Amino acid sequence: MCGIVGYLGDREALEVLVDSLRRLEYRGYDSAGFASIVRSGGANDLEVRKAPGYIDAMASEMERKGARIGIGHTRWATHGVPNQVNAHPHCSCDGTIAVAHNGIIDNHTTLKDELASKGHEFRSQTDSEVIPHLIEEYYDGDLEEAVARAVERLEGSFAFLAIHRDHPDRIVCYREKSPLVLGKGAGEGFIASDVTALLSYTNSFLYMEDGETAVVKADGISVRNRDGDHVDRTWKLVDWRPEDAEKSGFKHFMIKEIHEQPRSMHQTLAGWMSDEDALPPRLVRARTIKIVSCGTSYHAGLLGKYLFERYAGIPTTVEMASEYRYADRTEEDSLVILISQSGETADTIAAAREAKRRGMFTLAVTNVLGSTISREADHTLYLRSGPEIGVAASKTFTSQVMMMYLLSSTIGHRTGHIGRDEFRKVKDGLRSAIRAVEKVLGDTEAVKAQAEWLSSAHHAFFLGRYINFPAALEASLKMKEISYIHSEGYPAGELKHGPLALLQKDTPVIALISDDHTYSKMLGNIGECAARSSPVLVVAPEGDSEVSRYTDRILRYPWIDPMFSPLAISVTMQLLAYYVADLRGCSIDKPRNLAKSVTVE
Numbered sequence: 001m002c003g004i005v006g007y008l009g010d011r012e013a014l015e016v017l018v019d020s021l022r023r024l025e026y027r028g029y030d031s032a033g034f035a036s037i038v039r040s041g042g043a044n045d046l047e048v049r050k051a052p053g054y055i056d057a058m059a060s061e062m063e064r065k066g067a068r069i070g071i072g073h074t075r076w077a078t079h080g081v082p083n084q085v086n087a088h089p090h091c092s093c094d095g096t097i098a099v100a101h102n103g104i105i106d107n108h109t110t111l112k113d114e115l116a117s118k119g120h121e122f123r124s125q126t127d128s129e130v131i132p133h134l135i136e137e138y139y140d141g142d143l144e145e146a147v148a149r150a151v152e153r154l155e156g157s158f159a160f161l162a163i164h165r166d167h168p169d170r171i172v173c174y175r176e177k178s179p180l181v182l183g184k185g186a187g188e189g190f191i192a193s194d195v196t197a198l199l200s201y202t203n204s205f206l207y208m209e210d211g212e213t214a215v216v217k218a219d220g221i222s223v224r225n226r227d228g229d230h231v232d233r234t235w236k237l238v239d240w241r242p243e244d245a246e247k248s249g250f251k252h253f254m255i256k257e258i259h260e261q262p263r264s265m266h267q268t269l270a271g272w273m274s275d276e277d278a279l280p281p282r283l284v285r286a287r288t289i290k291i292v293s294c295g296t297s298y299h300a301g302l303l304g305k306y307l308f309e310r311y312a313g314i315p316t317t318v319e320m321a322s323e324y325r326y327a328d329r330t331e332e333d334s335l336v337i338l339i340s341q342s343g344e345t346a347d348t349i350a351a352a353r354e355a356k357r358r359g360m361f362t363l364a365v366t367n368v369l370g371s372t373i374s375r376e377a378d379h380t381l382y383l384r385s386g387p388e389i390g391v392a393a394s395k396t397f398t399s400q401v402m403m404m405y406l407l408s409s410t411i412g413h414r415t416g417h418i419g420r421d422e423f424r425k426v427k428d429g430l431r432s433a434i435r436a437v438e439k440v441l442g443d444t445e446a447v448k449a450q451a452e453w454l455s456s457a458h459h460a461f462f463l464g465r466y467i468n469f470p471a472a473l474e475a476s477l478k479m480k481e482i483s484y485i486h487s488e489g490y491p492a493g494e495l496k497h498g499p500l501a502l503l504q505k506d507t508p509v510i511a512l513i514s515d516d517h518t519y520s521k522m523l524g525n526i527g528e529c530a531a532r533s534s535p536v537l538v539v540a541p542e543g544d545s546e547v548s549r550y551t552d553r554i555l556r557y558p559w560i561d562p563m564f565s566p567l568a569i570s571v572t573m574q575l576l577a578y579y580v581a582d583l584r585g586c587s588i589d590k591p592r593n594l595a596k597s598v599t600v601e
């Protein structure tokens, strides 16, 4: 987690750093800091400013002194509480070297002991502080050489930027299992954890790989690999627009991204049309499928399980990435699908490596071009949702779900499990789901009205069956993470096996129903909840009249083929969580304790 940025060029470095770091705050926002080199009285000064809290609070107070080089950091605390001392950048004893780090140094305790015995004094409780001290230990006038020697001693996952007071012409960066991307402009160089930070400055990027060191100078950027050889990779042009990473008049990124869904869903569908012909044959030969992912991506995977079994007839299991490594089984002819919006989630990446070690074919489904997972997997499918800045996933979820429909039906069609008509019905169904989502977003008043009474709840239950069971889990996750209302998602039939004991008159139940074979059972479950005096909100398709016999709290979504209802329902539930959280005055784009890219295991 944590976001790091670096700039070197003719602009006021702090302006660029503040602006780009603000766009990385989704990666962590406990504290922030900057280091820059300024000329003062004929000498170079290394200036460091850092503070707990959001970047904006400190940025307005920082004096701009015309620095042309600097690094910045926004933190998601792992070692040491979020305070000024633990904020990055960290410095060497003599204050000449500053380092901004993202990741974890596993052997920091040993290194700290060793360096302390050599006289180094540590000020923070962080693991990161060992990096500038190690560089200082090896520094003999050559910053690159000192960094090269330091990284040989580091264990863990880390990407960092280092500057030295006496070398105001360069930033040295290194990547090992944490993302780092280089950007170039005319006479200037940029570094960031993620391209979204830099879209206003450049669209020409080079994704660094593990073991690579880059030296960024105004007249060029050079990259070397672990063996010291020059790396000559093609720079990629990224077609995301800067406005994709702006709020564009919306109050929060999340509500903007919710409203972008008709477009992002279209993009996923259009992208698929160009990708489907190039699917590797191994996908079609899979005898079983294992989907591995975390959080919202896990919920998309759970939905995928029903779809792979329905459209492709392939037995599918879904595992949380953090648990995958503990399973002992080896299934050589299994296809492992790794779903990760960011492509940087440490647990999912570890699962990808484990799956490859076990000899399985791995398919990544991600939104981020050049992300770690896309480089590690045997094949990658891109969501093409556009950048998602809000910490809570919204548009990438609907794209992931669409990808599950597209992939499962294509495999099923190629293996002959479904015929051409059914295959065509899936794409038609997805197009009508996009139209349904457009309608949901066209009139949000009814959702706002339900959000009013829900906003005072302390607990809530979300229920669904079959393909709307994962939708209930996802709706519940959205509600709890952005509104801080404790909520649980359950398969509706499971409620009476325990959780029913918790239902009372102030425990709302939100039931997701569709007009399919689960309908009458869902009505029965709604009745059970209402009988325990729980206020029940039913999310039902337009035209259904039965539900009004059980409750007068009903949210309607446009009628579509029930097989595609999770898409319309999920968008309705994203809106509900958003409006509840807004009424409660929550920090919607940056919920407490969370970060968008979870790069620690």
Ligand code: F6R
Residues within 6 Å of the ligand: 294, 295, 296, 297, 298, 339, 340, 341, 342, 343, 344, 345, 348, 391, 392, 393, 394, 477, 478, 481, 596, 597, 598
């Ligand atoms: C919730 C959310 C998280 C992520 C999870 C996995 O709204 O965004 O639960 O889904 O951290 O992230 P990715 O998909 O980047 O691997």
